[in-house]
Amino acid sequence: MPPGGGPAADDEERLARAALTRVLEPGDELGGRWLRRYGAVELLRRITARDGGAERLDGMTAKRLAGYRLRAEGAEPERDLAAVAALGGRFVCPGELEWPGQLDDLGDARPTGLWVRGPRDLRLWALRSVAVVGARACTPYGSHMAASLGAGLAELGWVVVSGAAFGVDGAAHRGALAVNGATMAVLACGVDVAYPRGHAQLIGRMTEQGLVIGELPPSDHPTRTRFILRNRVIAALTRGTVVVEAERRSGSLVTARSAQRLGRFTMGVPGPATSGLSMGVHELLRGEGVLVTNAAEVVELVGEIGDLAPVGRGPVHPRDLLDAETARVLDALPYRGTVTGRDVARAAGTSTDEAFGRLYELHSLGFVERHGDGWQLTRRRTCNGDARRGGT
């Protein structure tokens, strides 16, 4: 491993992480442990090299290694990065500025990285997001409630997160879009794959106006397991999960239970006790879940209206403590490279004086660096957020 955490090393780690999204299945905790210990470059090297380094990894079996090797041999991370970039997308790694820090609560099941499409800042959006999930084969009542919650939450300034599936998920996304609100889809496949096909247009709108994210590399397809493991990302990403219609033992309840374990709020929309599609929700509400009937009740639970910083049980990041104006200026800086103060002002929609004032404030707080006339985001952590390396 190279000493120091300069940009070159970061790029190498990024590339290795991109490759690993094709090697490690979502939620592979053993892989996540090795990744945390050795970093992506070294883990990938051990997997592909025939020097016995991988066999010595704690918990590795011959069968598992064979699977890893097969997938690693097929990995072409440069091509994947280029493919997603060609669609206007990007790859976000733990520790990077756009990385939603609350995903770290997943421990070794944290995603290796996230493939992201859409013109919004993932981290900022995730801070103020609520998941609305539920049955694919929902009733008209379920669909109505999901759309109504989606629109209501968006109107109250919250980001509506769901899985882009038929039924409740789609209705929640559409509800948010209907009021020109913020909505984000977490896919169980590559962000260039429109699944389900019938939602190609809906997903397309979100890549243009919202965010579409996923753990899986471009062109990869969903499986049953991937759907289930995708739910942990939805749960960890958001401040709380609302379940609208769910049968017993449904995927939506998996999301809700993950949310509970992670200390997030879990909520459910009641329905007729005679409806099988409400049974799962009622089960949840007889446990830790909180009954909600509209967006205001959801927001009452997950946070205060107009307050950008999360309150209560969610993780707190230094960035959350910034006021809205300063956060908008911070948000106007690109992920990479430098810009002028004038560029920042234009992007943030503020005066140049105001922008400079905020930039100096951000500078003193360590969020940005100044190089002559250029401003850029401070690379505060290495790409591999956890692995301790010499230079950082």
Add this chain to the structure above:
Amino acid sequence: MPPGGGPAADDEERLARAALTRVLEPGDELGGRWLRRYGAVELLRRITARDGGAERLDGMTAKRLAGYRLRAEGAEPERDLAAVAALGGRFVCPGELEWPGQLDDLGDARPTGLWVRGPRDLRLWALRSVAVVGARACTPYGSHMAASLGAGLAELGWVVVSGAAFGVDGAAHRGALAVNGATMAVLACGVDVAYPRGHAQLIGRMTEQGLVIGELPPSDHPTRTRFILRNRVIAALTRGTVVVEAERRSGSLVTARSAQRLGRFTMGVPGPATSGLSMGVHELLRGEGVLVTNAAEVVELVGEIGDLAPVGRGPVHPRDLLDAETARVLDALPYRGTVTGRDVARAAGTSTDEAFGRLYELHSLGFVERHGDGWQLTRRRTCNGDARRGGT
């Protein structure tokens, strides 16, 4: 006041209490305090006598006293007792064996006495009872759920208590009756008044197969205030209250909140969030109320199946500690007068030997007294359960 608490004094107190049910409105806490302090005979004497005794009662005003006097002058307790007796009914006072001790939790708002019709033991039934209440103008869904809960609770051996109103109340009673189960109506009028008229037949069936009780003397009619105050009796009498469909600020929610304050369980049946008739229930479920969708879930909360003694937060009476067989023998003894051991065996449906064994056990526990061949219930407390008097 006469010294000693012999039967004559008890009868005098009973008569005074019967008269007071016509003088004190349900829930009159000031009246209840005087009653506790001075006993019924003395309180009635002060109210009717012109010696200034009533004026010296703590908190009495001239206007209030005028009202009391007017009503006391119209009271004919012997006639009321005879009228109810002619219908096969009775008057039950605090401290008497059929008195449900948990009503004492109401403090000075405890009923002065209860007028009772029906062939069942009020105290024993109340021990294992659940209230099912809700909107009069309920939806077919509400009616279905109330009937289903009524039948289910009755089948699980619980007594279904409600207010005999149209809608949810009636459906709950009918559900219990449909499976030949136990059900009790608490009226806001005299127990000889069928209110609402459209439920005359339903109330009639309960006087024959169940219980119909109320605080108000025969022929007295309901008022809005009496309906609301009736709800506190339903709440106090039962182990828990289930609300099936209720608008915000409805009478059913009053019952539920009374139940909460008294430490009873409060439950609600969810419905569509789009239904105004479920809004009150959802409000309850967002607070302390527990969501229930069937009778088994209710019973899971309020007590264990097959267990006669209440568990949890309800009040515990010595009688509750008896095993089922002994309780049945105790139950076979009449409220007044003596019977032979053979009579008891016949009434309890057990062998004479068994009956004698249980009777001696009950004797040693102080529940029954023996006079030659005759057995009778011990009059453990004076009619006026709280007033301390010389002879008791």
